[in-house]
Amino acid sequence: MGEVQERVPLADRAVFGTADLDEAREQVARVFCPHRLEPAGRAAPLAARLNSAQPGSVRVNYLDYGADVRIEPGELEAFFLVQIPLAGRSLIRCGGQEIVSTPALASLPSPTEYLDMRWAAGCPQLIVKFDRPAVEEALERMLGRRPDRPLVFDLGVDMTAGWARGWRSMADLLVAAAECDDGLAAQPLAVAHLEGALLTSLLTMQPSNHRDLLNAPRPAAVPKVVRRAMEFIEGHAHEPLTTGDVARAVAVSGRSLQEGFRRHLGLTPMTYLRDVRLSRVHDELAAGDPARRTVTGVAARWGFLHQGRFAAAYRARYGQAPSQTLRGR
Secondary structure, three states, X not given: OOOXXXXXXXXXXEEEEEOOHHHHHHHHHHHOOOOEEEEOOOOOOOOEEXXXXXXXXXXXXXXXXXXXXXXXXXXXXXXXXXXXXXXXXEEEEEOOEEEEEEOOEEEOOOOOOEEEEEEOXXXXXXXXXXXXXXXXXXXXXXXXXXXXXXXXXXXXXXXXXXXXXXXXXXXXXXXXXXXXXOOHHHOHHHHHHHHHHHHHHHHHHOOEOOHHHHHOOOOOOOOHHHHHHHHHHHHOOOOOOOHHHHHHHOOOOHHHHHHHHHHHHOOOHHHHHHHHHHHHHHHHHHHOOOOOOOHHHHHHHOOOOOHHHHHHHXXXXXXXXXXXXXXXX
């Protein structure tokens, strides 16, 4: 009896199979990006095969070259990849990182880092491709602001870790969805939830230059009444406000307002007012002409009449004397 052949992922979603190096390079480039592809190591006939499908926004792929090859895409630019060897090993260099990838250690090259790979014969890989804009939009939503630098993951993904085993199970489920037209693939919302879970898990669990921010404790949401009080203070900071004035403006008692600020901001309404006024003073001094404006005049306009206390509070907040800000130093 013949040997039982191991099941190949996405077998019914074949893109090509070829022994021609140029054809393999061209066909792979259509799914991924232009790249350098050449034989490496011991001479062996190429037996390249690519299966690929995209049930939703994420593309899943099975790629095997059947021979030792060097693959040099450079910067991927438009997408992130999770490359999981199903057997064998490959050498992956990306930016300043280098790993030997095996079934226990997947690779996750980042699109802004230069990628150069050596795949050994007998190293077929399951590749999950995420479009870069989708990843960056998810990161921005999770951070609550636009990232200040490109996202770069650690290159090696430990597939023996608990979260990564769960991630692989979800990836296999996505592959199964791509293989069957009348199954999960026929449920776009379910596929979208699965793809979102894959992406969220990567962002929160795989080490990256943003993971500490993603996993940092988030402050509790500020109640609406405290938020309205903050907005009132910011809009009327030029007026001679008291805690009672602010409390009346948001229809609560002064005591309730004090407690709300203490519990949710860690300060009093009047301390918040002082901080807003200090900020306005700083802005005026930074934009002011020293020949036409004085520190004393700006401070007085914002309610700081005691120059010694004002200067101390200003220095504590901005690390310099107000006169230095005015002089542009």
